[in-house]
Amino acid sequence: MNQLTRDQKIGILAVQETHLTKEHTSRLNHLFCRNMTILNSSLPEGSTNSAGIAFVLNKRVLAWTNLDLIEIIPGRAALLKIERQDLDPLHILNIYAPNAPAENENFWIALNHEWSNNNTLPHVNIMLGDLNLVESEIDRRPPHADSKNAVAALDDFKSKFLLADGWRRTYPNKTLYTFGVGTAGSQSRIDRIYLNPTLLNHSYGWKIQNPAINTDHQLATTTILDPGMPYIGKGRWVMPPSLLCDKQVIDFIQHRGKRLLSDMDQADEGRLRTPTSNPQLLWREFKLDLVSFVRSRTKKLFPILDQKINSLNKALEDLYNDPTTTNDDEKSLQAHIITERIKKLTSKRHSKIRDNVAVKHHLTGETISRTWIQANKEKRPRDTIKALQTPNSSPPALTRDSHKMADIARSHHETLQSQDINTDEHDRNTDISR
Structure with a gap:
């Protein structure tokens, strides 16, 4: 998880089926305290350790002033409240719904009941996780509808907070899956991210990709912009x-x-x-x-491995969305072969990065070097200047344009260079002759 959040610059990772105890969570937080924070919700003591959900927060890219985890249904549903400086709190609901249709329906009914009878629970901005349910036939292969009662219960809960499936809104006719069984088994898009209208309007980069770790689920991701942030480019290019x-x-x-x-x-x-x-x-x-x-x-x-992975992802997407291929068994077999190749290549890339880090640590660890110093340094995201006041504006006005902000900062520092400088020629000559 540490490498996954670091390499893909994931700020908040929601994990299901964690099988973590309080002792395991505490040990992991101590081990990775500089880089990430883990908040886990497990099943009550005495229950089988078959569920569990967690939030992994990446300290490298995400800053917060306070965190609060509310366990709605232990091991199945937990609400994370993130308070950030100068921003509204963010409420994220992590879901691991039961697989059986009747239990799945009761799960959503229970969530509806919790919010209807508890006024202290905040509105949900984001809901994500393994729902073990699809809302449309297009999200299953072979296509078939799920339990109408369970879908209706989910819809009731979504409508309470105006939540929408961002990936499906972005790709209304595309077919991709996050979970599959065997070479000719069923496939489904049961792992989804729901956003409220405000966040949905500021989201982009919706993806379903292999996470390069040992799991039978794909990783669903998106990027949410802060509308108050200035434009930030890719930065200065540097030769490898x-x-x-x-x-x-x-x-x-x-x-x-x-x-x-x-x-x-x-x-x-x-x-x-x-x-x-x-x-x-x-x-x-x-x-x-x-x-x-x-x-x-x-x-x-450099990107030979990346090119192969991108090419295979494109081939898999084309296969799923090819209307000319009508043989489901043949399509399943081809999809399984491509998916396994993607898993092997992403795992190879993941291991290569890990090996490089291990070698570097072996060579420079516990020595006075940049690598060792950075490894023991607390990681904090950079504070971004969101706006600057436009000089000589009346009434005072702010600009969020990064180019204009750079010009204002440059002019300000150039002005500082000439302040309090005595330019009188007689005084200068007197000082020089001393």
């Missing part, structure tokens, strides 16, 4: 250090660098120095050519 040892990159730098030196020598001698051809522009062109070559080289070398 490992490419400094790549022969093709070294050869390019040598040949292109020699040409640069020759052109600069001629420009310095005055023969080719013009407003459009001078050392400054020659240096700029060299850097642009180098960046272009390194980027193209990076695409060829």
Whole structure:
């Protein structure tokens, strides 16, 4: 879970079938205290340890002022209340519904009853988890409807908070599944994320993907934007250090660098120095050519595994949504083969990242190095400046445009450089002559 939330930059991960006890949870929180917090709800003592749900909060990307976990139905439904600075509290309901239709129906009726008879329970903003139920035939293969009574009970609970299935709203006609049984077994999209209208309008990047860990469920994810946040780009591009040892990159730098030196020598001698051809522009062109070559080289070398995974995901999606393939058994077999290949490749990528971290720790652990210092440093997300006041605006106005905010900050610091500077020539000469 630590690696999954780190690599995929997941802020809040809802987990079902955790099989965790209080002792296990406490031990995990102590072990990963710098990187994440785990809040678990298990079945009452004496019950079989077959359920359990948990929230995993990633401290690297998520900041909060207070957390509160309310167990609605222990081991089956728990509400997380997250209080964040300058933002409204977020209420997230983690669900692991029973599999049997009658029990599933009673589960949603019980949740409805809890909120109807307890005024202290807050409104649900997000509901997610393993519902063991689909609302439409399109989410099962072979297609068939689930228990009408259970679906109606779920619908009653959803309507209480105006919750909507974000993935289905985004892809109304697409077919993908989060759970399957064997080579020719049934498949279903029982793992879903529901959002209220406000959050749904600010959500994007709805995905169903393999989590690269040992589970028979796929991972459903989405990204929710804070409407008050300024635009934040991808950041400055940096050349991967490992490419400094790549022969093709070294050869390019040598040949292109020699040409640069020759052109600069001629420009310095005055023969080719013009407003459009001078050392400054020659240096700029060299850097642009180098960046272009390194980027193209990076695409060829690094994401080979990622390209294979993306290609297989696309093939799986096309297979499910291909109307010409009518043989369900054949489609199931092909889907199973592709899914297993995706699992192997994602697991390989996951293990490769873990091995690299282990090797790095073995070489630099417990030494005065950046790796060791960072490993023992508490991870905190950066505080983002959400807005700046526009100078000389009347009445005072704020801007959230990141480009304008950068200009305001630059002008402010440039002004500071010239404050309290004595520019009187006589005083300057007097001070110099002392």
